[in-house]
Every structure is written in C-alpha cells, then in structure tokens.
Amino acid sequence: MSKIVVIVSGKGGVGKSTVAFNIAYEATKLLSADVILISADPAKSLEFLTDIDDSSEKVNGWFEYINREDLEIEDVLIRTPYERLFVVCSSVEDLIAAQTPEEARGPLEKLLYFKKTLESNPRIGLVIVDTPGSITKSHYYYARLFRPILVTAPTSLELRGARELLKLNEHLEGEHRITKAIVNKAISKREIEKVEKSLNLEIIASISSSQEIEDACNQRKPVSLIAPKSRAARELQEAARAVIMLCSGQLEPKGKPRVRESFLSSISRRLYSIFGGVAGE
C-alpha cells in the first residue's frame, strides 16, 4: 500500500500547507519511522512553516536526486527543527510546463522512480506532498501517481473550486481518484455535513477555524507545541491518525481500540460470570 499522500485543493488558501505540516509533525509522534514533507509549491510555504534554510544546496530536491546517479535519498532530505521530520523541496516546473501527455511522460517517469525509492525505504513511514494554490497540471500529475486527499474550507467558493478539481480527476481509477477529504476552517458540524453532501466524498477529518492555528503559523511552529491542550491540536492529531490509517491500515482511529477493548472485556466478564468465578475478576 502507498505511504505517500498528496494534499490538493480546488482553491488556494484553504490551509493545505498548514494541515500538511501539522499532520506530518503529529505523525512523527505516532510512527517510529521518518516523516517527509514534499514541497511541490513554488511559493515555499512548507519551507517557511518548517523554518528550514531554503537557501540550502538541497533546494532542488527530488529533481536533483532523479537526475544524478551519485545521490542517495538522504542527500536531498532537509532536516527540520523537529525530530524525524524532513522536507524535500521539489520543482514542478517540468510537470506544469508539459502541455501534452507525451511531454509529461519523461517527468512522470522520473516522479514514478522517486515514488518507488520513497516507498521501498523502510526508514520512511509517511510522505505528504503539498501542492500549489490554484489548480494546475501538477495537481493532475501528482494525483496520477500518489493518493490524493482533498483539503477544503466549507464556503461556497471553495466548494466550487473543489468540484472543478473533482471533475478534472473523475476519470482516474483506484487510489488515484479523489475520494477522501479533510475539512479545514470549519465552524460547525453543519458545515462539515454541507461539504460531505456537496462533494460526495468521505470526510476523514475536520479541523476547526481557530486562533491557535493562526498563531502557530505566524510563529512557524506546530499547533501542538504552541497550544498543546487546544481543540485544534486534538483535531490535527486525529487528522494525522486518519491519514496514517488511510496509508497503512495499521493504526486504528483513536478511541476505537478502547471501545473494542472495553466491549470485549465486558463480554469476557459476562461469560466468566455465567460459566464460573466471580464477575468482574
């Protein structure tokens, strides 16, 4: 199963980079392997949020890696201030410039090679690709190779953009088709339901609009470091769990094991009380 997800949206400013960064940070605490953020956005939001030195010689990221045989994956990973969280900077100009499937074949093959390298490396637990603000061809190409998750805010404008993107991707099959969404900047349950109805996608997580998230972004820090007890931090942790589960199917959503455990232990207590011994032992 693929451990690479690509965060897409139909409109800019919905919170893709914020969500990608915070989910990646939370994932480092849930997984024992490394987590990689691929910045596919020329606006370099992830480079800003993760506070990395974007004048580093590694700025050409996967493109360098693909074109030079002497490089190992470690050579393009940029360390962040956070343990086991790395950034790969990637230029997508080749993909954006490609006007025809023929022209795109070369860059796509290279991207596919990069994907295989990441997926076969046991040191890497999760890879999250952040894409640019407006719908570009790169969305389309990334979605053809990686598992897409749509991030949207619940306003009509953003939903319209999301529907346009869905239309572009509707012919894609299997895990490359957009079927999952994260609702960001929601202020009520009703808004989340509105998104679900309007887009007909499975909502795997929702994150409220909150001052803590804005503050954390301005301070270039993960929300759970700035406001660990906030609702926003909790929601982002849940979102990280949902993404990991989507990729590996191994991590149960929070709460589920507890529910199952208590359900099973109540059954075993009951059986024990029926077939012998003292109930509750």
Ligand SMILES: Nc1ncnc2c1ncn2[C@@H]1O[C@H](COP(=O)(O)OP(=O)(O)OP(=O)(O)O)[C@@H](O)[C@H]1O
């Ligand atoms: N849940 C939230 N609550 C409050 N503010 C938020 C939330 N999520 C994101 N923001 C703010 O919204 C703004 C846009 O976020 P971000 O840059 O992550 O969006 P984006 O979708 O990556 O944008 P672009 O399309 O330009 O790449 C930022 O100022 C960020 O702090």
Ligand SMILES: [Mg+2]
């Ligand atoms: Mg962004």
